[in-house]
Amino acid sequence: MRYSGLKVFLEGLTGNRGWKPVWRDPDPKQEYDVVIVGGGGHGLSTAYYLAKEFGVRNVAVLDKGWLGSGNIGRNTTIIRSNYLLPGNAHFYELSMKLWEGLEQDFNYNAMVSQRSVINLYHSDSQRDAYARRGNAMRLAGVDADLLDRKQLRRICPFLDFENARFPIQGGLRQKRGGTARHDAVAWGYARGADSRGVDLIQNCEVTGFRISDGVCTGVETTRGLIGAQKVAVCVAGSSSRVMALAGMRLPIESHVLQAFVTEGLKPVIPGVLTYGAGHFYVSQSDKGGLVFGGDLDGYNSYAQRGNLPTVENVCEGGMAMMPVIGRARLLRSWGGVMDMSMDGSPFIDKTGVEGLYFNGGWCYGGFKATPASGYCYAHLIARDEPHPTAAQMRLDRSISGRMLDETGRGPQPNLH
Amino acid sequence: MIINHPLLGPRDASEFTYLGDASLIDRPDPEADDAAKQFHDYVYLRDNPVGEHRELWFHEHGDRSWLVVTRNTLTHEITRVELAKDVAIARGRRR
Numbered sequence: 174m175r176y177s178g179l180k181v182f183l184e185g186l187t188g189n190r191g192w193k194p195v196w197r198d199p200d201p202k203q204e205y206d207v208v209i210v211g212g213g214g215h216g217l218s219t220a221y222y223l224a225k226e227f228g229v230r231n232v233a234v235l236d237k238g239w240l241g242s243g244n245i246g247r248n249t250t251i252i253r254s255n256y257l258l259p260g261n262a263h264f265y266e267l268s269m270k271l272w273e274g275l276e277q278d279f280n281y282n283a284m285v286s287q288r289s290v291i292n293l294y295h296s297d298s299q300r301d302a303y304a305r306r307g308n309a310m311r312l313a314g315v316d317a318d319l320l321d322r323k324q325l326r327r328i329c330p331f332l333d334f335e336n337a338r339f340p341i342q343g344g345l346r347q348k349r350g351g352t353a354r355h356d357a358v359a360w361g362y363a364r365g366a367d368s369r370g371v372d373l374i375q376n377c378e379v380t381g382f383r384i385s386d387g388v389c390t391g392v393e394t395t396r397g398l399i400g401a402q403k404v405a406v407c408v409a410g411s412s413s414r415v416m417a418l419a420g421m422r423l424p425i426e427s428h429v430l431q432a433f434v435t436e437g438l439k440p441v442i443p444g445v446l447t448y449g450a451g452h453f454y455v456s457q458s459d460k461g462g463l464v465f466g467g468d469l470d471g472y473n474s475y476a477q478r479g480n481l482p483t484v485e486n487v488c489e490g491g492m493a494m495m496p497v498i499g500r501a502r503l504l505r506s507w508g509g510v511m512d513m514s515m516d517g518s519p520f521i522d523k524t525g526v527e528g529l530y531f532n533g534g535w536c537y538g539g540f541k542a543t544p545a546s547g548y549c550y551a552h553l554i555a556r557d558e559p560h561p562t563a564a565q566m567r568l569d570r571s572i573s574g575r576m577l578d579e580t581g582r583g584p585q586p587n588l589h
Numbered sequence: 590m591i592i593n594h595p596l597l598g599p600r601d602a603s604e605f606t607y608l609g610d611a612s613l614i615d616r617p618d619p620e621a622d623d624a625a626k627q628f629h630d631y632v633y634l635r636d637n638p639v640g641e642h643r644e645l646w647f648h649e650h651g652d653r654s655w656l657v658v659t660r661n662t663l664t665h666e667i668t669r670v671e672l673a674k675d676v677a678i679a680r681g682r683r684r
Contacts, residue, residue, distance in 0.1 A: 480602065
Protein backbone atom coordinates (compact mmCIF):
# COMPACT_ATOMS: atom_id res chain seq x y z
CA MET A 174 0.00 0.00 0.00
CA ARG A 175 1.45 3.34 -1.06
CA TYR A 176 0.73 6.37 1.05
CA SER A 177 -0.43 9.54 -0.64
CA GLY A 178 -2.50 12.64 0.07
CA LEU A 179 -5.34 11.17 -2.00
CA LYS A 180 -5.29 7.96 0.08
CA VAL A 181 -5.54 9.95 3.32
CA PHE A 182 -8.43 11.96 1.83
CA LEU A 183 -10.37 8.89 0.67
CA GLU A 184 -9.83 7.08 3.96
CA GLY A 185 -11.10 10.16 5.76
CA LEU A 186 -14.36 9.94 3.79
CA THR A 187 -14.84 6.25 4.56
CA GLY A 188 -14.17 6.20 8.31
CA ASN A 189 -10.49 5.19 8.10
CA ARG A 190 -11.45 1.52 7.88
CA GLY A 191 -9.07 0.68 5.05
CA TRP A 192 -5.74 0.98 6.90
CA LYS A 193 -3.96 -2.31 7.44
CA PRO A 194 -0.89 -3.34 9.46
CA VAL A 195 2.15 -2.28 7.46
CA TRP A 196 4.36 -5.26 8.25
CA ARG A 197 3.80 -8.99 8.74
CA ASP A 198 4.50 -10.92 11.95
CA PRO A 199 6.16 -14.05 10.50
CA ASP A 200 7.58 -17.10 12.25
CA PRO A 201 11.32 -17.49 11.72
CA LYS A 202 12.46 -19.72 8.86
CA GLN A 203 15.21 -22.28 9.45
CA GLU A 204 17.79 -20.52 7.31
CA TYR A 205 18.47 -17.02 5.97
CA ASP A 206 21.19 -15.44 3.90
CA VAL A 207 21.56 -12.69 6.49
CA VAL A 208 20.29 -12.52 10.07
CA ILE A 209 20.40 -9.07 11.66
CA VAL A 210 20.42 -9.08 15.46
CA GLY A 211 18.63 -5.99 16.74
CA GLY A 212 15.44 -4.42 15.34
CA GLY A 213 16.21 -0.81 16.16
CA GLY A 214 16.79 2.03 13.75
CA HIS A 215 20.15 0.79 12.54
CA GLY A 216 19.08 -2.87 12.20
CA LEU A 217 15.95 -1.95 10.28
CA SER A 218 17.75 0.49 7.99
CA THR A 219 20.42 -2.17 7.35
CA ALA A 220 17.71 -4.63 6.32
CA TYR A 221 16.04 -2.00 4.15
CA TYR A 222 19.20 -1.08 2.23
CA LEU A 223 20.27 -4.74 1.94
CA ALA A 224 16.99 -5.50 0.21
CA LYS A 225 16.65 -2.31 -1.79
CA GLU A 226 20.19 -1.35 -2.79
CA PHE A 227 22.14 -4.60 -2.60
CA GLY A 228 19.54 -7.16 -3.72
CA VAL A 229 19.80 -9.33 -0.59
CA ARG A 230 16.21 -10.17 0.31
CA ASN A 231 16.41 -13.42 2.23
CA VAL A 232 16.95 -11.50 5.45
CA ALA A 233 15.59 -11.68 9.01
CA VAL A 234 15.72 -8.98 11.66
CA LEU A 235 15.49 -10.39 15.20
CA ASP A 236 14.57 -8.32 18.22
CA LYS A 237 14.28 -9.28 21.87
CA GLY A 238 11.34 -6.91 22.34
CA TRP A 239 9.34 -4.93 19.81
CA LEU A 240 10.70 -3.05 16.80
CA GLY A 241 12.24 0.27 17.74
CA SER A 242 12.11 -0.50 21.47
CA GLY A 243 15.61 0.82 22.18
CA ASN A 244 17.38 4.09 21.56
CA ILE A 245 15.55 4.93 18.31
CA GLY A 246 12.60 5.71 20.59
CA ARG A 247 14.59 7.43 23.33
CA ASN A 248 16.78 10.04 21.63
CA THR A 249 16.43 13.79 21.13
CA THR A 250 15.78 13.44 17.35
CA ILE A 251 18.63 15.68 16.17
CA ILE A 252 20.15 15.23 12.72
CA ARG A 253 23.35 17.02 11.70
CA SER A 254 26.70 16.42 10.01
CA ASN A 255 28.93 19.05 11.65
CA TYR A 256 31.96 16.83 12.25
CA LEU A 257 35.63 17.78 12.15
CA LEU A 258 37.57 14.63 11.30
CA PRO A 259 37.68 13.24 7.75
CA GLY A 260 36.84 9.70 8.95
CA ASN A 261 33.57 11.00 10.39
CA ALA A 262 32.62 14.02 8.24
CA HIS A 263 32.02 12.14 4.97
CA PHE A 264 30.06 9.43 6.73
CA TYR A 265 27.71 11.82 8.53
CA GLU A 266 27.32 13.89 5.37
CA LEU A 267 26.24 10.72 3.52
CA SER A 268 23.72 10.29 6.32
CA MET A 269 22.49 13.85 5.89
CA LYS A 270 22.04 13.35 2.16
CA LEU A 271 20.07 10.16 2.83
CA TRP A 272 17.91 12.05 5.36
CA GLU A 273 17.17 14.65 2.69
CA GLY A 274 15.69 12.06 0.32
CA LEU A 275 14.45 9.60 2.92
CA GLU A 276 10.71 10.24 2.90
CA GLN A 277 10.42 10.01 -0.89
CA ASP A 278 12.69 6.98 -0.83
CA PHE A 279 10.67 4.88 1.61
CA ASN A 280 7.30 6.60 1.10
CA TYR A 281 6.75 7.36 4.76
CA ASN A 282 6.44 10.63 6.63
CA ALA A 283 9.48 10.78 8.92
CA MET A 284 8.90 14.53 9.51
CA VAL A 285 12.47 15.40 8.53
CA SER A 286 12.77 19.11 9.26
CA GLN A 287 15.95 20.96 8.29
CA ARG A 288 15.49 23.79 10.74
CA SER A 289 19.26 24.29 11.35
CA VAL A 290 21.64 23.41 14.16
CA ILE A 291 23.56 26.21 15.91
CA ASN A 292 26.50 25.57 18.27
CA LEU A 293 27.04 28.64 20.46
CA TYR A 294 30.48 30.04 21.26
CA HIS A 295 31.40 32.14 24.25
CA SER A 296 35.01 33.20 23.83
CA ASP A 297 37.54 34.18 21.17
CA SER A 298 39.30 30.84 21.33
CA GLN A 299 36.05 28.96 21.00
CA ARG A 300 35.13 31.09 17.97
CA ASP A 301 38.48 30.15 16.41
CA ALA A 302 37.83 26.47 17.09
CA TYR A 303 34.39 26.73 15.49
CA ALA A 304 35.79 28.64 12.51
CA ARG A 305 38.22 25.77 12.04
CA ARG A 306 35.46 23.22 12.33
CA GLY A 307 33.28 25.18 9.89
CA ASN A 308 36.14 25.30 7.39
CA ALA A 309 36.75 21.56 7.80
CA MET A 310 33.06 20.94 7.19
CA ARG A 311 33.07 23.06 4.03
CA LEU A 312 36.13 21.21 2.76
CA ALA A 313 34.17 17.97 3.24
CA GLY A 314 31.26 19.38 1.24
CA VAL A 315 29.09 20.16 4.27
CA ASP A 316 27.38 23.53 4.70
CA ALA A 317 28.52 25.72 7.58
CA ASP A 318 28.40 29.40 8.43
CA LEU A 319 29.77 31.31 11.36
CA LEU A 320 27.32 33.75 12.93
CA ASP A 321 28.40 36.76 14.97
CA ARG A 322 26.45 38.05 17.92
CA LYS A 323 24.33 40.44 15.86
CA GLN A 324 23.27 37.80 13.37
CA LEU A 325 22.54 35.32 16.16
CA ARG A 326 20.50 37.87 18.10
CA ARG A 327 18.19 38.28 15.11
CA ILE A 328 17.51 34.52 15.08
CA CYS A 329 17.44 33.83 18.82
CA PRO A 330 16.65 37.02 20.75
CA PHE A 331 15.85 35.03 23.91
CA LEU A 332 19.41 33.82 24.56
CA ASP A 333 21.37 35.18 27.54
CA PHE A 334 23.86 37.20 25.46
CA GLU A 335 25.03 39.29 28.42
CA ASN A 336 25.61 36.37 30.78
CA ALA A 337 28.33 37.60 33.16
CA ARG A 338 30.27 34.35 33.20
CA PHE A 339 29.75 32.99 29.67
CA PRO A 340 28.51 35.78 27.37
CA ILE A 341 27.30 34.44 24.02
CA GLN A 342 29.41 35.78 21.16
CA GLY A 343 27.88 33.90 18.26
CA GLY A 344 27.46 30.44 16.82
CA LEU A 345 28.42 27.96 14.15
CA ARG A 346 25.37 27.08 12.09
CA GLN A 347 24.63 24.12 9.88
CA LYS A 348 21.45 25.12 8.07
CA ARG A 349 20.76 21.65 6.72
CA GLY A 350 20.74 20.13 10.21
CA GLY A 351 17.52 19.78 12.15
CA THR A 352 15.24 17.11 13.56
CA ALA A 353 13.24 14.07 12.43
CA ARG A 354 10.42 12.06 13.97
CA HIS A 355 12.40 9.24 15.60
CA ASP A 356 9.79 6.46 15.79
CA ALA A 357 8.59 7.13 12.26
CA VAL A 358 12.14 6.52 11.01
CA ALA A 359 12.06 3.01 12.49
CA TRP A 360 8.54 2.37 11.20
CA GLY A 361 9.36 3.64 7.71
CA TYR A 362 12.41 1.41 7.43
CA ALA A 363 10.49 -1.56 8.88
CA ARG A 364 7.69 -1.14 6.37
CA GLY A 365 10.12 -0.72 3.49
CA ALA A 366 12.10 -3.80 4.49
CA ASP A 367 9.03 -5.95 5.08
CA SER A 368 7.50 -5.06 1.72
CA ARG A 369 10.72 -6.26 0.05
CA GLY A 370 10.51 -9.67 1.71
CA VAL A 371 12.52 -9.15 4.91
CA ASP A 372 11.15 -11.10 7.91
CA LEU A 373 10.84 -8.86 10.99
CA ILE A 374 10.76 -11.22 13.97
CA GLN A 375 9.89 -9.68 17.33
CA ASN A 376 10.06 -11.19 20.83
CA CYS A 377 12.97 -13.33 19.69
CA GLU A 378 16.04 -12.98 21.89
CA VAL A 379 19.42 -14.19 20.67
CA THR A 380 20.94 -16.40 23.36
CA GLY A 381 24.07 -17.54 21.54
CA PHE A 382 25.97 -17.78 18.29
CA ARG A 383 26.63 -21.02 16.43
CA ILE A 384 30.36 -20.80 15.72
CA SER A 385 32.52 -23.69 14.55
CA ASP A 386 36.10 -23.49 13.27
CA GLY A 387 35.98 -19.71 13.36
CA VAL A 388 32.89 -19.51 11.12
CA CYS A 389 29.51 -18.25 12.30
CA THR A 390 26.66 -20.28 10.82
CA GLY A 391 23.67 -19.06 12.76
CA VAL A 392 22.17 -17.91 16.03
CA GLU A 393 20.46 -19.65 18.92
CA THR A 394 17.31 -17.82 19.94
CA THR A 395 14.39 -18.16 22.31
CA ARG A 396 12.42 -19.24 19.20
CA GLY A 397 14.88 -21.94 18.15
CA LEU A 398 18.00 -22.22 16.07
CA ILE A 399 18.16 -19.94 13.03
CA GLY A 400 20.79 -20.67 10.41
CA ALA A 401 22.47 -17.86 8.51
CA GLN A 402 25.31 -17.39 6.05
CA LYS A 403 26.00 -14.04 7.67
CA VAL A 404 25.07 -12.71 11.10
CA ALA A 405 25.09 -8.95 11.61
CA VAL A 406 24.93 -7.65 15.17
CA CYS A 407 23.43 -4.19 15.62
CA VAL A 408 22.47 -3.75 19.26
CA ALA A 409 24.08 -0.50 20.47
CA GLY A 410 23.61 -0.16 24.23
CA SER A 411 23.93 -3.92 24.70
CA SER A 412 26.86 -4.59 22.36
CA SER A 413 29.16 -5.89 25.10
CA ARG A 414 26.58 -8.40 26.36
CA VAL A 415 25.73 -9.75 22.92
CA MET A 416 29.31 -9.93 21.61
CA ALA A 417 30.36 -11.65 24.85
CA LEU A 418 28.19 -14.54 23.62
CA ALA A 419 30.68 -14.80 20.75
CA GLY A 420 33.62 -14.57 23.13
CA MET A 421 34.58 -10.99 22.29
CA ARG A 422 35.54 -8.10 24.58
CA LEU A 423 34.87 -4.66 23.12
CA PRO A 424 36.37 -1.19 23.58
CA ILE A 425 32.97 -0.07 24.86
CA GLU A 426 31.30 0.88 28.15
CA SER A 427 27.52 1.21 28.53
CA HIS A 428 26.41 4.52 30.03
CA VAL A 429 23.03 6.08 30.69
CA LEU A 430 22.10 9.36 28.99
CA GLN A 431 19.02 11.24 30.14
CA ALA A 432 16.66 13.30 28.01
CA PHE A 433 13.84 15.66 28.92
CA VAL A 434 10.73 17.24 27.46
CA THR A 435 8.62 20.13 28.72
CA GLU A 436 4.93 20.80 28.29
CA GLY A 437 3.90 22.02 24.83
CA LEU A 438 4.60 25.69 24.14
CA LYS A 439 4.10 28.09 21.25
CA PRO A 440 7.00 28.16 18.79
CA VAL A 441 10.01 29.74 20.47
CA ILE A 442 13.15 27.87 19.40
CA PRO A 443 13.88 28.18 15.69
CA GLY A 444 16.12 25.11 15.35
CA VAL A 445 18.51 23.04 17.42
CA LEU A 446 20.68 25.03 19.84
CA THR A 447 23.69 23.76 21.74
CA TYR A 448 25.38 25.51 24.64
CA GLY A 449 29.13 26.00 24.29
CA ALA A 450 30.14 26.56 27.90
CA GLY A 451 28.54 23.42 29.28
CA HIS A 452 26.74 20.48 27.80
CA PHE A 453 23.16 21.29 26.88
CA TYR A 454 21.20 20.97 23.65
CA VAL A 455 17.60 21.82 22.95
CA SER A 456 15.07 21.82 20.13
CA GLN A 457 11.32 22.18 19.97
CA SER A 458 9.16 19.33 18.78
CA ASP A 459 6.32 19.90 16.33
CA LYS A 460 3.93 19.33 19.25
CA GLY A 461 5.62 22.25 21.02
CA GLY A 462 7.55 20.52 23.78
CA LEU A 463 11.12 21.62 24.39
CA VAL A 464 13.24 18.49 23.97
CA PHE A 465 16.63 18.73 25.66
CA GLY A 466 19.53 16.84 27.14
CA GLY A 467 23.09 17.17 28.35
CA ASP A 468 25.84 15.06 29.83
CA LEU A 469 25.91 11.36 30.57
CA ASP A 470 25.40 10.40 34.20
CA GLY A 471 28.99 9.22 33.91
CA TYR A 472 29.07 5.72 35.39
CA ASN A 473 28.50 2.30 33.78
CA SER A 474 24.79 1.61 33.64
CA TYR A 475 22.27 -0.59 31.88
CA ALA A 476 19.35 1.04 33.72
CA GLN A 477 17.26 3.16 31.40
CA ARG A 478 17.06 5.86 34.04
CA GLY A 479 19.52 8.26 35.66
CA ASN A 480 20.08 10.20 38.84
CA LEU A 481 19.04 13.65 40.05
CA PRO A 482 22.44 15.44 40.13
CA THR A 483 22.58 15.09 36.35
CA VAL A 484 19.05 16.45 36.01
CA GLU A 485 20.14 19.48 38.01
CA ASN A 486 23.30 19.89 35.94
CA VAL A 487 21.41 19.76 32.63
CA CYS A 488 18.80 22.24 33.83
CA GLU A 489 21.53 24.62 35.04
CA GLY A 490 23.01 24.53 31.55
CA GLY A 491 19.61 25.39 30.11
CA MET A 492 19.11 28.27 32.55
CA ALA A 493 22.55 29.69 31.76
CA MET A 494 21.90 29.61 28.02
CA MET A 495 18.28 30.73 27.88
CA PRO A 496 16.75 31.81 31.21
CA VAL A 497 13.33 31.82 29.51
CA ILE A 498 13.34 28.02 29.82
CA GLY A 499 12.84 28.44 33.58
CA ARG A 500 9.19 29.29 32.89
CA ALA A 501 8.56 25.95 31.19
CA ARG A 502 7.39 22.98 33.25
CA LEU A 503 9.18 19.69 32.81
CA LEU A 504 6.81 17.00 31.58
CA ARG A 505 8.91 13.86 31.37
CA SER A 506 12.47 12.63 31.62
CA TRP A 507 13.88 9.28 30.61
CA GLY A 508 17.17 7.52 29.99
CA GLY A 509 18.76 5.47 27.26
CA VAL A 510 21.76 3.16 27.38
CA MET A 511 24.64 4.30 25.17
CA ASP A 512 27.50 2.28 23.74
CA MET A 513 30.32 4.65 24.77
CA SER A 514 33.44 3.79 22.80
CA MET A 515 37.00 4.62 23.77
CA ASP A 516 37.40 7.43 21.23
CA GLY A 517 33.79 8.54 20.92
CA SER A 518 33.35 7.14 17.40
CA PRO A 519 31.44 4.09 16.18
CA PHE A 520 32.32 0.74 14.60
CA ILE A 521 31.04 -0.84 11.39
CA ASP A 522 33.31 -3.79 10.80
CA LYS A 523 33.88 -7.50 10.37
CA THR A 524 34.97 -9.44 13.44
CA GLY A 525 37.58 -12.14 13.96
CA VAL A 526 34.83 -14.71 13.27
CA GLU A 527 34.01 -15.26 9.60
CA GLY A 528 30.40 -14.43 8.81
CA LEU A 529 29.95 -12.35 11.97
CA TYR A 530 29.67 -8.58 11.57
CA PHE A 531 29.50 -5.83 14.16
CA ASN A 532 27.89 -2.38 14.24
CA GLY A 533 27.93 -0.39 17.49
CA GLY A 534 29.73 2.12 19.68
CA TRP A 535 27.48 4.98 18.58
CA CYS A 536 27.89 7.02 21.77
CA TYR A 537 25.47 9.96 21.60
CA GLY A 538 25.44 9.99 17.80
CA GLY A 539 23.37 7.01 16.76
CA PHE A 540 20.14 8.62 15.66
CA LYS A 541 21.54 11.05 13.11
CA ALA A 542 23.63 8.20 11.68
CA THR A 543 20.69 5.83 11.18
CA PRO A 544 20.48 6.03 7.35
CA ALA A 545 24.24 5.95 6.65
CA SER A 546 24.86 3.31 9.32
CA GLY A 547 22.35 1.01 7.64
CA TYR A 548 23.63 1.82 4.17
CA CYS A 549 27.31 1.27 5.01
CA TYR A 550 26.59 -1.84 7.10
CA ALA A 551 24.55 -3.31 4.25
CA HIS A 552 27.44 -2.53 1.90
CA LEU A 553 29.88 -4.31 4.21
CA ILE A 554 27.61 -7.36 4.64
CA ALA A 555 26.72 -7.70 0.95
CA ARG A 556 30.15 -7.06 -0.55
CA ASP A 557 32.49 -7.92 2.32
CA GLU A 558 34.30 -4.65 1.98
CA PRO A 559 33.65 -1.40 3.86
CA HIS A 560 31.83 1.50 2.26
CA PRO A 561 34.43 4.24 1.55
CA THR A 562 32.82 6.69 4.00
CA ALA A 563 32.91 4.13 6.86
CA ALA A 564 36.32 2.67 6.08
CA GLN A 565 37.88 4.10 9.25
CA MET A 566 35.24 2.78 11.64
CA ARG A 567 37.27 -0.33 12.38
CA LEU A 568 37.29 -2.43 15.52
CA ASP A 569 41.08 -2.66 15.48
CA ARG A 570 41.77 1.06 15.33
CA SER A 571 42.94 1.09 18.94
CA ILE A 572 45.65 -1.38 17.89
CA SER A 573 46.59 0.38 14.67
CA GLY A 574 46.54 3.77 16.40
CA ARG A 575 44.09 5.30 13.89
CA MET A 576 41.72 6.67 16.53
CA LEU A 577 38.74 8.83 15.56
CA ASP A 578 38.70 11.09 18.60
CA GLU A 579 36.64 14.20 17.72
CA THR A 580 37.16 15.84 21.09
CA GLY A 581 40.72 14.65 21.76
CA ARG A 582 39.89 13.33 25.20
CA GLY A 583 41.60 9.95 25.00
CA PRO A 584 40.36 6.51 26.02
CA GLN A 585 37.90 7.58 28.72
CA PRO A 586 34.38 6.66 27.54
CA ASN A 587 32.40 8.83 29.96
CA LEU A 588 34.14 11.99 28.69
CA HIS A 589 33.15 11.58 25.03
CA MET B 590 23.22 7.37 44.64
CA ILE B 591 24.78 7.34 48.10
CA ILE B 592 28.28 5.90 48.45
CA ASN B 593 29.06 4.64 51.93
CA HIS B 594 32.66 5.84 52.30
CA PRO B 595 34.66 3.51 54.60
CA LEU B 596 36.14 6.47 56.50
CA LEU B 597 33.61 9.28 56.09
CA GLY B 598 30.27 7.45 56.04
CA PRO B 599 27.45 7.98 53.54
CA ARG B 600 28.29 10.61 50.88
CA ASP B 601 26.39 11.73 47.79
CA ALA B 602 27.76 10.31 44.52
CA SER B 603 27.99 13.84 43.10
CA GLU B 604 31.00 14.45 45.39
CA PHE B 605 32.88 11.82 43.37
CA THR B 606 34.24 11.45 39.88
CA TYR B 607 34.14 8.13 38.11
CA LEU B 608 37.03 6.43 36.39
CA GLY B 609 35.80 2.95 35.42
CA ASP B 610 36.34 -0.76 35.88
CA ALA B 611 38.45 -1.60 38.96
CA SER B 612 40.54 -3.93 36.80
CA LEU B 613 42.51 -0.74 36.05
CA ILE B 614 44.27 -1.45 39.37
CA ASP B 615 45.94 -4.48 37.78
CA ARG B 616 48.41 -2.71 35.54
CA PRO B 617 50.23 -5.23 33.28
CA ASP B 618 53.91 -6.02 33.65
CA PRO B 619 55.85 -3.77 31.23
CA GLU B 620 58.65 -6.36 31.11
CA ALA B 621 56.38 -9.14 29.78
CA ASP B 622 57.00 -10.45 26.26
CA ASP B 623 53.49 -9.51 25.14
CA ALA B 624 53.42 -6.27 27.11
CA ALA B 625 52.14 -4.25 24.13
CA LYS B 626 49.10 -6.48 23.73
CA GLN B 627 48.48 -6.61 27.46
CA PHE B 628 48.62 -2.82 27.74
CA HIS B 629 46.30 -2.45 24.74
CA ASP B 630 43.71 -4.70 26.36
CA TYR B 631 44.23 -2.95 29.71
CA VAL B 632 43.65 0.53 28.24
CA TYR B 633 40.95 -0.20 25.66
CA LEU B 634 38.95 -3.38 26.37
CA ARG B 635 36.26 -3.69 29.04
CA ASP B 636 34.04 -6.47 30.34
CA ASN B 637 31.17 -3.98 30.71
CA PRO B 638 28.98 -6.43 32.64
CA VAL B 639 25.26 -6.32 33.36
CA GLY B 640 24.78 -6.62 37.12
CA GLU B 641 27.60 -6.52 39.64
CA HIS B 642 30.46 -4.21 38.64
CA ARG B 643 33.58 -3.30 40.64
CA GLU B 644 34.62 0.22 39.75
CA LEU B 645 36.91 3.09 40.76
CA TRP B 646 35.47 6.30 42.17
CA PHE B 647 37.56 9.31 43.28
CA HIS B 648 36.33 11.42 46.21
CA GLU B 649 37.21 14.69 44.53
CA HIS B 650 35.10 16.97 46.71
CA GLY B 651 36.06 15.11 49.87
CA ASP B 652 39.17 13.42 51.19
CA ARG B 653 40.55 12.74 47.68
CA SER B 654 40.73 9.02 48.27
CA TRP B 655 40.19 6.38 45.58
CA LEU B 656 37.47 3.85 46.32
CA VAL B 657 36.51 0.51 44.83
CA VAL B 658 32.72 0.48 44.72
CA THR B 659 30.79 -2.71 43.98
CA ARG B 660 27.59 -1.57 42.29
CA ASN B 661 24.86 -3.19 40.24
CA THR B 662 24.72 -1.63 36.76
CA LEU B 663 21.09 -2.62 36.33
CA THR B 664 19.68 -1.32 39.63
CA HIS B 665 22.45 1.11 40.74
CA GLU B 666 22.44 -0.63 44.13
CA ILE B 667 25.79 -0.34 45.93
CA THR B 668 26.70 -3.45 47.91
CA ARG B 669 30.31 -2.83 48.94
CA VAL B 670 32.75 0.07 49.27
CA GLU B 671 36.48 -0.38 49.93
CA LEU B 672 39.51 1.88 49.90
CA ALA B 673 41.29 1.28 46.59
CA LYS B 674 44.57 1.28 48.49
CA ASP B 675 43.50 -1.75 50.52
CA VAL B 676 42.35 -3.54 47.37
CA ALA B 677 45.60 -2.78 45.57
CA ILE B 678 47.75 -4.01 48.45
CA ALA B 679 45.64 -7.17 48.76
CA ARG B 680 46.25 -7.76 45.05
CA GLY B 681 50.02 -7.62 45.52
CA ARG B 682 50.76 -4.01 44.64
CA ARG B 683 53.02 -2.04 46.93
CA ARG B 684 50.61 0.91 47.18
